[in-house]
Amino acid sequence: MRRLPARRPTIRDIARRAGVSESAVSFALNGRPGVSEGTRERVRRVAEQLGWQPSTAARALSGEGSATVGLVLARPARTLGVESFFLRLVSGVQEALAARGLGLLFQVVEDVAAECAVHRRWWAEHRVDGLLVVDPRADDPRPALLAGLGLPTVVIGAMDDPAWEPAPDGALSNLWADDAEAMDSVVARLDALGHRRVAHVAGLGELAHTRRRAAALRRAAERHGLHVTSVTTDYSDAQGAEATHRLLAAPRPPTAVVYDNDVMAVAGLAAAARRGLAVPADLSIVAWDDSVLCRSTHPPLTALARDTAAFGRRAAEELVALLDGAPARRTRDATPLLVERGSTGWAAAT
The missing domain is CATH 1.10.260.40 (lambda repressor-like DNA-binding domains)
Structure with missing residues (x-):
């Protein structure tokens, strides 16, 4: 029941x-x-x-709602100042909400336990009418919490964990893109370029999309007969560079590296240069989520591209639909497309 x-x-x-x-x-x-x-x-x-808890909005006291939706980001705060993905996502969210006269309440916390505490407080204080939730993860405590609160919610990202399965009459929608299909396209192209050893510098290990990308890499490698490895980081340039140095110092280093964001890919490009390696002659680099940063390096970075602001707009529009009484649904967004630039080329003979 x-x-x-x-x-x-x-x-x-x-x-x-x-x-x-x-x-x-x-x-x-x-x-x-x-x-x-x-x-x-x-x-x-x-x-x-x-x-x-006391309501902090006069409209909530009158029963009219807060005219605000909430988004909590449980990521290390130090990594957000250099990563453009969430800035572009939030800009798209804000554009869609502003068109309906809704505000966005945004908060950054250190972990998912703190995120749950914020959700409970916002609910008790009548602070928000609905929620946008990002980064589904394994053993996630948020599905049970959100079901109990009953706030209209849109989860951004594929919900692999059965705990996320929404009830047919619930108020939880989902907008997702196929990370596995995107990774397949990267591996297929690297295989065609002759690469046999491919590394993946991933983000936070507990996130569902990190695990999904790593699993897709392993499956694709089996099909193509490649040797692959994945290492996790906090998405920062510092850890991206450190992971790159470790990988390139191995007895049989990779000839191509796929990074889970643009910042780490740029850091990897610099790390390769410090080791005297030329890109792409000695090492090919692929970034997840194209950005101005990817297009501004030398050589410019091959990247998986999508309109992140439009992705944010669609997530906000799904939430507005829930607030208007529409039924919950799952919507698949377009798969990121591989845009080839100067950072990928034929594998060097080894």
């Missing part, structure tokens, strides 16, 4: 539990005179037991 979404506690609930009037609850919670200290303490204790 599907669990019904939890209902936010109200002043009326507190009054009923504490055995006082609603006006007494208002006086007690707002620190106004008119109630005894004993009543004030009892009301506050009941409010805490019920999980009540």
